[in-house]
Amino acid sequence: MNTQHPEPPALFTYTLRLGDDALVSAQRMGGWIAAGPQLEEDVALGNIGLDLLGQARALLTYAGDVEGAGRGEDALAYLRDERDFLNAQLFELDNGDFGFTIARLLVASSYQWELYSRLQSSADETLAAIAAKAVKEVAYHRDHATQWTLRLGDGTDESHGRMQRGLDDLWPYVDEVFESDDLVARLAADGLAVDPATLREPASSYVEKVLAEATLEVPETNVRHTGGRRGIHTERMGYLLAEMQYLARAHPGATW
């Protein structure tokens, strides 16, 4: 490389985006352990987080291989600063109440299911292999979120109201996950990546069908938060990283 700040390989950046979505989601799911509305739900959200963490490990390990600079999964997870994380802002928002968490899980898993279904046919063998495993896992997450959305939406006034508020609070952050840019469009044209813009229709159609059955309204909003794919995050991200990275930074190289 002869430039002082070489552009990282596009495939590295793309893989990092997917890996960071999974990693940050896993961290948020972990926050529900011992705080769920019932014991079974602690176990459920913990297990979903574990799946997401496994996907994140595979993606970050591969991103490190593509980059070729010697950074492994741990270096990428624990030793990057906020501006270097490329997850969409949706994933980093606080868990809120159980209604918000389920609303986010429904949207996130619907997006990921459409994504990984298609990424299984990527011309990149490693991404295709990771996607083929992940799609089976996120199908189960989506099913879990769907069942809760129906139960809460079509439940009591209180559960309906909180589920609707969760959706309303979430909505300004949903569009970002379907945003395209030059980098992903180029990779998609080469058959390596899936352009998120192509997922908007199928994912929204699934979510809207569930909301209708759950007697919930699809929120309307003119606000669209964005920036995560360029490393611009909400205030919550710094707190999330502080908690997630504390041990690795306080005790460099710690193993157990």
Add this chain to the structure above:
Amino acid sequence: MVTTVPPVEEVRATVAAVPDPEGPVLTIEDLGILRDVTVDDAGHVEVTITPTYSGCPAMDAIRADVGAVLAERGLDDVEVRLVLSPAWTTDWMSDAGKQKLLDYGIAPPQPRGDGATVMVTLSLRCPQCGSPDTRELSRFGSTACKSLWVCNACKEPFDHFKTH
């Protein structure tokens, strides 16, 4: 270092007998996660395994256990490779493995069929009393691969190894 390299069938049998740390009634072969075992003339062993779920925390333990059983046989030049593709499915679990699960009190996975991504389990027999009158208590259980059920007939709760 060993002076005589054992035949690959023997090495494979040793590796195949390693128990699944999260369900010791099954071996890693029963589980369908052992993909390949090779040995070269110099005694270098390469074991290929695949994870059940992406985040399965047992993989590190399995890797260590494989190394340990081979070391007991004097094979210490061992590489354990993890491959993701093709993705593991419970259809790879052996019939012997399914029977062992049942005897242990865990309802085994059902055949996946083709194409469907989410399995709908219509009826599951209680591994204790055999009644088909059972219901799902929790879609997630003690490990990533299990859900929790209860029998309406004998009232006993039981684990189900989810079809995946």
